[in-house]
Structures are given as structure tokens and as C-alpha cells.
Amino acid sequence: MPPSPTSEDPAMSTRRGSLHSRLEGRGRSLFAEIAGGSMEAVGELYDLAADDLYGLALWRTGGEDDAADVVQEVFARLASQGTKLLDVQEPAAWLLSVTHRAAIDVQRRRTRRREVPESAALLCPVDAGDPGRQMDARRASTFVQTLPAKQREVIYLRHFLELSFREIAELLHIPTFTAASRYRLGLRRLRKLIGENP
């Protein structure tokens, strides 16, 4: 169910199709083929889902290498499930949930090994053509990087993947109120940053 536009939810028009809608109908059959051992199906699923999963991992971890590790881990976990994939009712939700958990695992591993965090990645790609847009993207990226990972994750799921707060809550195993609260706090902090750095 796509979220309804609200005053807290700008820029609906710029969104691309959600992962849920892209996998609707095809997702379960792809999962069934992967359960049967088809690598072509894994490739097709990658083409449909990888960008969204990578984006989520990037916004959650804040680092490009970590995000790539997360996506790799998700597809490895997918292939190791075997016939259990036949029981998955919502492939998109399953993939996002595994991405969320894998991102947390990668961050924990980094903390446990006391590794230096990866340098802040550009969370939003810079358009090479328009210098004004370039500046906006860099500015946005800098602001978004300062948000806590949990708030960034919710903003990504809400803004780019068009999930409702209820769906986000189910995905992250948190109360719906907490999901909405993280989103609003994130936007409030962004507003404050914009106000301080006009």
C-alpha cells in the first residue's frame, strides 16, 4: 500500500516505482526458481532489486564498501535458503528485511573489530550536467550523513521505496509509532541543518 502524501512527505512525484510493485507477481515465481537452484533467476532478481537494496544498505551503513558487502551477503543468504524460499509470501519485504539485518551485522562486525568507520559516502548521486543540481545533491548528502543511521534508514524506506509506516515498522520490527517518530525527527533535524546552513 503506497503511503498517502502528507505535509511531512514531500517529493512524491520524483519517486520511481517501488520494489514491492516491481516484484509483485514475479517475485514469488523468481523465489521458486531460486529454490530450485536457478542462477538465472538470481540474476534477474538482482537486476530488479539490487539498486534498492544497495541504496538501503548505503543509507543504513553510510559507506559504499559496507553497502556492497551487505548486498553480496543478501544474495548469498538468498541462495542458501533452498526450499524455504517457497514459504516466503512477500519477496520484497523478505529482501528488505534481510538487507536491514545484514547491514546491522556489517556495522557490528566493524565495531567488534574496532575498525575505523568507512569515510562518509555520497548518499545521493551527483548529476554531472547541472552545476546547481550537483550542489544540491552534495548539500543533501552532507546533511543526510549527519543523521543517525536509524533515522536515515526510515527516511530511505519512506521516501524512495514508498513504504507506509506500518510496513516500515513490520520490516524493522519496531512499533509503527517509532517508525513515524524516526522519520519526523530526521526531517526536523534536516530542517534545522538547512536553517543553520542556508
Added chain:
Amino acid sequence: MSKRRDIDRLLEGLRPAEAPSALRARALRAAADAGREEPEGDPGRWERAWQSRPLRLSWLAAVMLLTALHLAITPRVQDLFEDRSPVREREALQASGTALFGSSTGLNRIALARVERRLDLESLDLPGTHRDAKETTR
């Protein structure tokens, strides 16, 4: 209001990042490797319980609580090894016996006085017993 317009513009300008092109081959290779391995089996109830952090923490808390309670209610080690020679035992017994006897005679006296008060022996005029009763109360 201008801040709200700013954030709208900021979010409108955002495009989600795309996965790097080299990642596709890497992810598919990892999937192929994982697919060749045995599918992940059900770890079982005990394995899941062991892997669950809340369960492990509650188990630890229960053990600590039981240990603390055990230490609190059992006699101290010093008491267990205290000197209990026969002479000391006898002395202690005599002291407690004297105290008990003293307290029991004291109680008897109080009880007798109460009975006398209740019966009012002085007012009773029983032939042949008046004097005796008076003498007894004295």
C-alpha cells in the same frame, strides 16, 4: 514555511544511489557459492535458545540472583567452624537453663497474683478456709 520549502526542494533533488556495476558479478558469485553449500538447516530449539541474547542474559541474571540468595541465607563459614568444646557447651546450657527457670518462676508469680485478684479470696467467707486462704496469699 521557507524551511519547509527548502526541505521539499532538498528531498526532491535526491536520487537514490545505484549499485556499482562490479557488484553484480560479485553478488552472483557469492550466491552461486552459497547455493552449492548445504541449505541452512533448522538449528533446533536448544541452538536457537543459546543464540538468543535475551535468553542468555536472563539465564545469567537468574544464576546471579540464586547465588546471591544462597550466600545470604546460608550460615557464615565462621559460624560453622566456631569452637564448640564440651565445657563451653555445658556453660552455655546452664546459663540458658537458669534464665529459663528464672523467667518461669517470675511468670508463675504473676499468674498467681492475677488469679487471686480475680477470685478476690479476701471476700470469700468459707468456714475453716478463711484463715488458710489469708495465710496462703501472704
